[in-house]
Amino acid sequence: MGWPYRKLVRPLLFKRDAERAHNFALKFLGRASQDAFICNAIGQFFSAPELPVELFGLNFPNPVGLAAGMDKHAAAVPTWEKLGFGFSELGGVTWHAQPGNPAPRMFRAVADEAIVNRMGFNNSGAEAVAQKLTEWKNSGRWPEHPVGINLGKSKITPLEDAAGDYANSFRVLRDLADLFVVNVSSPNTPNLRQLQDKAALNEILAAIQELNGNQKPILVKVAPDLSFEALDEILELVAPRNIAGIVATNTTISRPQTNDSVAQQIYNETGGLSGRPLRQRSTEIIRHLHKQTKGRVPIIGVGGIFDADDAWEKIVAGASLLQIYTSLVYEGPGVTRQIVSGLIERMKIAGAHNLKEVVGTAN
Ligand SMILES: Cc1cc2nc3c(=O)[nH]c(=O)nc-3n(C[C@H](O)[C@H](O)[C@H](O)COP(=O)(O)O)c2cc1C
Numbered sequence: 001m002g003w004p005y006r007k008l009v010r011p012l013l014f015k016r017d018a019e020r021a022h023n024f025a026l027k028f029l030g031r032a033s034q035d036a037f038i039c040n041a042i043g044q045f046f047s048a049p050e051l052p053v054e055l056f057g058l059n060f061p062n063p064v065g066l067a068a069g070m071d072k073h074a075a076a077v078p079t080w081e082k083l084g085f086g087f088s089e090l091g092g093v094t095w096h097a098q099p100g101n102p103a104p105r106m107f108r109a110v111a112d113e114a115i116v117n118r119m120g121f122n123n124s125g126a127e128a129v130a131q132k133l134t135e136w137k138n139s140g141r142w143p144e145h146p147v148g149i150n151l152g153k154s155k156i157t158p159l160e161d162a163a164g165d166y167a168n169s170f171r172v173l174r175d176l177a178d179l180f181v182v183n184v185s186s187p188n189t190p191n192l193r194q195l196q197d198k199a200a201l202n203e204i205l206a207a208i209q210e211l212n213g214n215q216k217p218i219l220v221k222v223a224p225d226l227s228f229e230a231l232d233e234i235l236e237l238v239a240p241r242n243i244a245g246i247v248a249t250n251t252t253i254s255r256p257q258t259n260d261s262v263a264q265q266i267y268n269e270t271g272g273l274s275g276r277p278l279r280q281r282s283t284e285i286i287r288h289l290h291k292q293t294k295g296r297v298p299i300i301g302v303g304g305i306f307d308a309d310d311a312w313e314k315i316v317a318g319a320s321l322l323q324i325y326t327s328l329v330y331e332g333p334g335v336t337r338q339i340v341s342g343l344i345e346r347m348k349i350a351g352a353h354n355l356k357e358v359v360g361t362a363n
Pocket residue numbers: 067068069070091092093106115117119121150183186221249250251273274275276278302303304305323324325326327
């Protein structure tokens with residue numbers, strides 16, 4: 001679908017404001033999710049070949065997952081596997097339902113294949129998402145691939161009460177997903193990233209693990225703007241708080257140089273930047289985390305993955321699983337299959353039988 005999407009579908013979608021186009025696509029996928037016939041038809045076109053990964057005690061049919069933020073309301077849970085994803089991360093979900101920041105709040109920098117967003121965790125709240133997930137479970141349409149949930153802090157909750165806020169969300173969602181990601185790295189909730197500070201993060205993880213009893217894998221998502229020293233401090237919590245893995249990375253507040261005046265205008269917007277310009281920094285963070293932990297802490301690599309080369313770069317830097325968001329917007333729904341197929345080719349060339357054999361081999 002690469003060519004038809006870029007030449008036919010994308011121009012129509014890109015005529016709309018970025019958030020409207022997103023809502024339109026999600027509405028379509030949400031409707032498709034209700035209908036077994038359409039869902040299976042989507043699967044016929046877009047399903048990806050098998051490249052199994054076993055991690056966190058879970059079986060991933062392939063390593064390419066849907067990144068957080070695409071399906072904040074769990075609207076299209078059954079379709080993500082039909083679009084070839086090896087897992088999905090729903091949310092960000094907060095304890096209190098909240099509208100997010102005023103629109104416009106999502107912008108495309110087309111020349112660089114990037115997005116700037118300041119959505120601000122617009123979501124229906126943990127209890128409503130729990131209800132939606134229960135509906136999907138009861139409908140018999142729950143996907144076979146692992147499903148994760150991204151947890152954020154409600155805007156109205158003061159930073160000092162953050163642990164209770166995250167724990168409340170976790171309590172109502174615990175039995176409805178396979179893994180959880182503690183998101184303390186979004187640039188769009190005031191001061192949220194201060195929760196990456198070791199003491200604050202420790203408190204959040206302690207509150208969650210108390211409810212969890214170490215049952216579900218709990219991961220932490222980090223910002224690409226953290227120094228290596230700050231990342232190392234987070235790593236000190238891995239053993240005491242039983243962190244199952246790190247998701248690296250969220251969007252960046254930094255901006256690339258550009259000569260494109262339209263892109264420059266977009267970069268002047270406040271928010272987090274994703275897509276191609278994030279690729280290199282996100283890979284650097286993955287490489288650092290892998291080296292520091294000697295490969296003992298699984299990493300989900302995310303940031304600017306558009307093709308199999310980008311995906312391979314992240315894997316050999318130390319990522320065991322991957323996620324995409326922005327390339328889905330620019331390349332369309334065929335991108336997952338393309339990446340997985342390309343990875344299988346590269347594995348053959350490397351003489352590897354299991355993805356684990358190549359993780360971190362460039363370090
Ligand atoms: C519009 C938008 C909303 C996002 N919302 C979330 C979110 O709620 N929680 C989160 O952890 N990351 C969120 N992200 C970040 C993505 O999950 C991902 O980390 C980032 O976009 C980098 O990957 P990419 O370059 O493939 O897009 C969002 C990204 C975008 C573009």
